[in-house]
Amino acid sequence: MARSTVEIAGHIIDSLILPKVLDLIINLGAEFEILEIQVGHRRADRSYARIQVEASTPELLGRVLAKIKEHGALPVEAEDQSAQLEPAPADGVFPDHFYATTNLPTWVRVKDQWIEVELPEMDCGIRVDVNALRAECVPIHRVKKDDLVVVDHGGVKILPVERRVPREAFEFMSSTVSTEQPKGLLIREIAESMNRVRRENGRILVVAGPGLVHTGASRYLADLIERDYVQVLFAGNGLAVHDIETALYGTSLGIYVDRKIRASEGHEHHLWAINTIRKAGGIRPAVEQGLIQHGIFYSCVQKGVDFVLAGSIRDDGPLPDVITDTLKAQDLMREKARGVSFALMMATTLHAIATGNLLPATVKTVCVDINPAVVTKLSDRGTFQAMGLVTDVEPFLRELCQYLVTETVGISES
Amino acid sequence: MARSTVEIAGHIIDSLILPKVLDLIINLGAEFEILEIQVGHRRADRSYARIQVEASTPELLGRVLAKIKEHGALPVEAEDQSAQLEPAPADGVFPDHFYATTNLPTWVRVKDQWIEVELPEMDCGIRVDVNALRAECVPIHRVKKDDLVVVDHGGVKILPVERRVPREAFEFMSSTVSTEQPKGLLIREIAESMNRVRRENGRILVVAGPGLVHTGASRYLADLIERDYVQVLFAGNGLAVHDIETALYGTSLGIYVDRKIRASEGHEHHLWAINTIRKAGGIRPAVEQGLIQHGIFYSCVQKGVDFVLAGSIRDDGPLPDVITDTLKAQDLMREKARGVSFALMMATTLHAIATGNLLPATVKTVCVDINPAVVTKLSDRGTFQAMGLVTDVEPFLRELCQYLVTETVGISES
Amino acid sequence: MARSTVEIAGHIIDSLILPKVLDLIINLGAEFEILEIQVGHRRADRSYARIQVEASTPELLGRVLAKIKEHGALPVEAEDQSAQLEPAPADGVFPDHFYATTNLPTWVRVKDQWIEVELPEMDCGIRVDVNALRAECVPIHRVKKDDLVVVDHGGVKILPVERRVPREAFEFMSSTVSTEQPKGLLIREIAESMNRVRRENGRILVVAGPGLVHTGASRYLADLIERDYVQVLFAGNGLAVHDIETALYGTSLGIYVDRKIRASEGHEHHLWAINTIRKAGGIRPAVEQGLIQHGIFYSCVQKGVDFVLAGSIRDDGPLPDVITDTLKAQDLMREKARGVSFALMMATTLHAIATGNLLPATVKTVCVDINPAVVTKLSDRGTFQAMGLVTDVEPFLRELCQYLVTETVGISES
């Protein structure tokens, strides 16, 4: 029998943290005994619990402790235990049993001090600079030989995201909204959240897939960009090509976006659009040469909005702006995602999940797709803070723009 | 008024080609007059039609002729018209109005001779070597300055894929199979098709997504590999990581694939699996060092089956075997897909569509996914020859393996 | 070997009818020889073909002839063959081998005369009144002992629905519109079609499911009713209960439709709504007593719009207006559907398919659902004329109302 005592504090009862911890202990095959519990009387009060965990083997105990740590339950003996550090054996390789990060705020104990881990991101290692007393998340491909990396679970502390009291409007809807619920109010709340973020000079990230253009919604996204609601745009070759095809020929995948003629004239338009931009040397030169005169990317160039176009194996072309190396694309997305406080993901699975992987859990994330599976997948992959909205992206964006119009006043001042 | 006379021959009535051509003419806003028609009396006979197309403007006429050419309707005056060639203005840039290819067998007329275009692939340009009298499809990123490329539609002929008489079993099912139909027979026909391909020493390409491992189906794919039913495997980092995670720890995304314990132990296993392979230097070294002892990629290495792992921005790691540059990955996929006569795509959207883009229309393609949207998307994107099966991939593969067992005799001889 | 010669005339080539017939002959295992073909030169011209069908057995020949007849191919010897009539052996039972109807215009030959079958509806028998020289479709449960019913396929002629020249806007879109296409134009075309129908004093049938209320779209349907765009409404208990719950309490399934509070107050509201209406004696009395003062059914009562509420086993209550006997409900739906020239089905599978079963193929049918499977199912079940739109019902109705506003002028005159 192996035993350990853990402590957990905060709004552990009404934020469901304590029950989740107890649940995990049992599910992993261990047992618990609550040694002490102090429950806050009012919602604003904090609670505290001391729990003894008992497992059949030290290995099992280790696994249980590692898992419940993600919910903020820390072994008492660990309070003054230092993180174990090992040098990376080679460039791009972590030491064995490296500690794999979550997207939650994390602290490591180094030289008897708890220091916060910078650049929070899930599925990374923690690299420690012992002299500078700094720690940061590092993706595996960027670790260098002999970098000191945290191994095992000792000396690591996680702060679970609690729901605040009183709740913000946004938290209110932190769960997937099914097809059979009224969406108007939620769209209004998203608009309010975006306005609040902008009033506080926060940055908004939009992640979008090509369906946005096919459904005729690009004018609304261009509008958001023009009105300073988008500070960064992540997308792929497809969104840009279809947006530019529309700017050049009025079609998207050969279908006229705003005329009655639906008979496709085929695939030539989007290939010619690619060729035109390749010839011009990129999107920005094409805008500057007057080749493109409206659309999402025209607006991005005009407003100086950063965009990252990440490559994929199904790309045609691609456009010269596309970063075909996926690691480089990830790294640039990492960099541009920094400081973002709101992410709006629309009509894309690949880019939504890729971006979700990079965002700390504290970034408010809204995912809009007509396919419920996309929304579910995003949460399953760890971006649990994502609020999902299962609806058609064109009417969603149209309505969002309308709500933002009504409320723009506060922002234009800022 | 602009006019042109086109001819069309073959099984143009019972293969729906003639009606489609007439339909397109009308839909694009032009008119037709059938000048002559000779209909084959029996199914094996060929038919012939001469049709006058009339459009309000020469531009419209041009678009109509371009479009109906994809169905084999060629202007009579074009029979002896040569393809127009222009030099590429720069590396990676086609001349304006370059002819964009379909995935159908295509001929170009050069020096009064019709020559077949090699390496058929959709959405490419046609590069002509006038001296050697050869022509080939070239993706835009591989065209070099001054390469001669076909522009406009003159001097290009397409052979629409007709259904043969008598039909092969496989053609029989060339359409999407909905969830509410019996699948056993179709799976048996797929098995028969695969056996036929192998008996004739044809090559089978498998394209697979990570869902295949999550659902516990990897043992069946490994089995297919062991029994020589897979000559090439296309996948992403995910499939390989989850397969190797299972080989190393028995889990997939932290869930034990064959034990009762479902409580996830988290994301460490798949990150540790990545780290282990990075340390070993790749999948092959890991197999040779005895680190991996079963699974899809173990079998690939043992049987010498080629695999291409193409990178994506949502990859963790990735494994050293992953080609992170999407253009390089595409090029390798192009090369390895050559000579394949059967493609089986399972539980993947990205890789299925990317592969579909590269395959000529003559490659038999089966796409299996529990989500009907994937199957639809593949056809929408041009891989119209794909037969879709909406079902769960694990029972599909299990059943396929059973049918192949029963019928293996013929193959083992080959 | 069994042989028969069939004739087929009309726009048989460009409307795909001839190829379909040839296809069916082969697929069913028979062979064909085209004895004569005259192809119309221009689109407005009609074509004609005489085809010999050859099958291995008379049974197979019979099946082939029966099947191709649905596409208008009639045996020449059948031109003067009379329909075979047999008396129904009992109430609610057809004679063996009764002829099962399609939803296409059908003629039967009685006393050397071709007479049109009235009340066209699929999956019925044809009852003939020999003396009055009349024939009509009769559902099995309404046939009476000794009614004369057509058996076998002789003496029956079907008129396939051809696409007209020039095409109406509406025909233009007679196929499913996927999630990734612009919908604005289609919604405008639907609006135009509805306006045209109303200008010609045609009747519009709306079929709606409860999701319409949950998503907050009921105000738009009420608006359509107020503005005379709805002549008949088919729905179930659910739509009515949720609409009335909203009218009484402002909630739908306990969720406030237009306030911020999403925490459900549970199921009481909808049960109390049912009880209130049961106590009042029905929807109409409840409106008259002033209990209900807005909503879909309030508008129906005020405008005198007929509604049929058909029962289902998942109903709570139900409301007194619900016809719990499904056969009686079907019969009333049959009656009320007569003379309808446009059907708009939204957010319902059960009622859409049930209504589709009753409508002749000549009724323009639009089916709107966020789930692509519903749209597909409707066509699969025989309502092939249905145009499907995969989108969210709330923004669809909102946009439809906007287009109808703009164009109302013409109608208010009528």
Place this chain on the structure above:
Amino acid sequence: MARSTVEIAGHIIDSLILPKVLDLIINLGAEFEILEIQVGHRRADRSYARIQVEASTPELLGRVLAKIKEHGALPVEAEDQSAQLEPAPADGVFPDHFYATTNLPTWVRVKDQWIEVELPEMDCGIRVDVNALRAECVPIHRVKKDDLVVVDHGGVKILPVERRVPREAFEFMSSTVSTEQPKGLLIREIAESMNRVRRENGRILVVAGPGLVHTGASRYLADLIERDYVQVLFAGNGLAVHDIETALYGTSLGIYVDRKIRASEGHEHHLWAINTIRKAGGIRPAVEQGLIQHGIFYSCVQKGVDFVLAGSIRDDGPLPDVITDTLKAQDLMREKARGVSFALMMATTLHAIATGNLLPATVKTVCVDINPAVVTKLSDRGTFQAMGLVTDVEPFLRELCQYLVTETVGISES
């Protein structure tokens, strides 16, 4: 300010009941203060909490108390408060503000005694026989004038379903299983559960839709019936017609279930099947006359398994065995569902939800469908105990039968 003190006891922390109660109080707009809490130290121990609820108005307080009562939180002053009874004002009408039931075990206080409510079913009223000291759930259409019915929430107590310690295998999986998880183990657990139920002479209810026949799975269901795994079968006209069509003609919707020929011979077979059974006078007579010699319903008749065929407005025919009155069908389903301890629902939305409405929360329920929306809908509608499995029904049933074969030993003894 309105205040009330509630008590809650049991495994209220690890079964998430306490957090849910606190969450509800806040979400509904009230505040709480935890007056006392005693937490069980070990998992087997029970906990206890006393909570003061404070709301701005007595109405709000009432709503909050009503809602948290569903989770077992009872006002302390209510412990000796009697239920308020009012006579039903008319047949089929409850008194105003009647108490609407959940599907959880419920007690009412009558004459200073807590008595358990019989026939637990959601969305009913509670009818009390004061003299006999009995109470039962009564659906609205069966209440008679002057029956005494509970109104308001006083004197009603609910027992939330807690997870037991140690957990049963089955509880283990009480949540929806997505498409991307291994299903083999779950199917094995379902098999074990079914075996356990049968060993204890429990009754198993199967609810099935027509997709089961279309996919070729009927042989497996027939097999389950033959081997005593099915005690009651709920379905609609469709399942029976398609099963009988297969028995008579080998087709389902005109498609041969086990032959290669897929070209549909049309809708005649299923209509003729209906006519044949109507002529025979029903399914049982048809079996007895030897007309049907295999299939699901043949097995039901042979084994004496009860089946309820409930009518719907999309039925063709229907078969004489179909209960076309939906209220009568519901009542018969109620009766036959009594005593069932396991429900297996496959490939049906309508019948699954209708049955879910009638079952107490204590019945283990498994819902299998290839469409994730069906599974979600069932839980949303209140059948929260349902375990969902998103997979293809044919391979599911095939695998289930295999597991049941292996383990049949124990049962044959019983």
